[in-house]
Amino acid sequence: MSTAARPASARPGGRSARVRDAVHRAVTELICERGADRVTIPAVATRAGVNPTTVYRRWGTVPALLAEVAAKELDADAPPPPTGDLRADLAAYAEWDLAHLARPGGIAFFRAEVAADLDERKAGLRECLRQVTGDLEGILAAARENGATGLPSLDQIIDRVVAPLYFRVVFAVPGTDARFARELAEEFLDGRS
């Protein structure tokens, strides 16, 4: 036992990082080329130029691997920061959310979460929903600071704006584009008061 605190991860640098990046890249590529259900650990390992055993030992299962990649992509592609203008912020968020879902392989991650089971599934989806509600709360808080009153509730926004976007992307409903997303948000706000 040294007197210094142990780092959270024992050996995060160099080779481990390179392997992680190669595996992440391989997952993204395979998801885009084939679908989520054809992503297997041996395939990922081959594409990444890494030994399958390594992937099994570090990540264990495909859903766990996908969850990590999805989390990383969510960090890289964050929604636009709220300005305090609820109407503009919500429209921008809706547009971003749609783009995020509809990006190549975007829905594949959602699928992976939906398909996973029990604890893993609940954890993944809770995290996903938590992320969405966190973003929306940020938008509402900014509007409130800006002096806005009579704000919609989180549940209302989720039911009226977020849910339709998810549904339409999953079912590939035609006409679900950026313009639709913005109008969905704006019409929701206009219909209240």
Place this chain on the structure above:
Amino acid sequence: MSTAARPASARPGGRSARVRDAVHRAVTELICERGADRVTIPAVATRAGVNPTTVYRRWGTVPALLAEVAAKELDADAPPPPTGDLRADLAAYAEWDLAHLARPGGIAFFRAEVAADLDERKAGLRECLRQVTGDLEGILAAARENGATGLPSLDQIIDRVVAPLYFRVVFAVPGTDARFARELAEEFLDGRS
């Protein structure tokens, strides 16, 4: 070539029907016990007391098998027929839809559809969406015959009623019960005029 017309399926009776029923039952049981992603053809065959080869030859893949079972269950558990009272019909439909999705293994079929890829996926989801729009069109038609005017559009109902239900079931949002479903439909209609 006989002069008589050939039947669509060459030998539908007896043993084939028994095997089909046993396999269907096994699929439903396994989906409820484990999740959709742990349903494999060998597992289904064992549970059904049928040879795996038979399942491979008749259905080929797990998604195809799940699609057939889902279609059969949809037939067995049809939504209530429209009465012509839009408000009551839509509330009843929302309640039925939620119950149908939330039933044991209900979402698992949806998951299976979502997880499948390319042609199979598109076919399955289109069928699912077609079913929903068909039911809703029936409700709208009944209301129209009853003299109602200013009816909402199909897209509106899907965005405002159906999509939130799907979203909430998939993400297991608390408080998503029959009462919520009815109120969702009623508040949608009340919010128009």
Place this chain on the structure above:
DNA sequence: CTCCTAAAGCAAAGATATTGGCTTTAAGAG
């Protein structure tokens, strides 16, 4: 009742995926 044959069963071979024991590599501390 008898015959034809679609569909089910069986068994063995061929893929793939997963696990475990052991060796090798290279961060990172001292």
Place this chain on the structure above:
DNA sequence: CTCTTAAAGCCAATATCTTTGCTTTAGGAG
């Protein structure tokens, strides 16, 4: 620079899934 050891690599064993060729069973027509 040297040493320790976490993490990666290798390879063989195991488990699962999937396909294939052939045999057997049992609907259903005549």
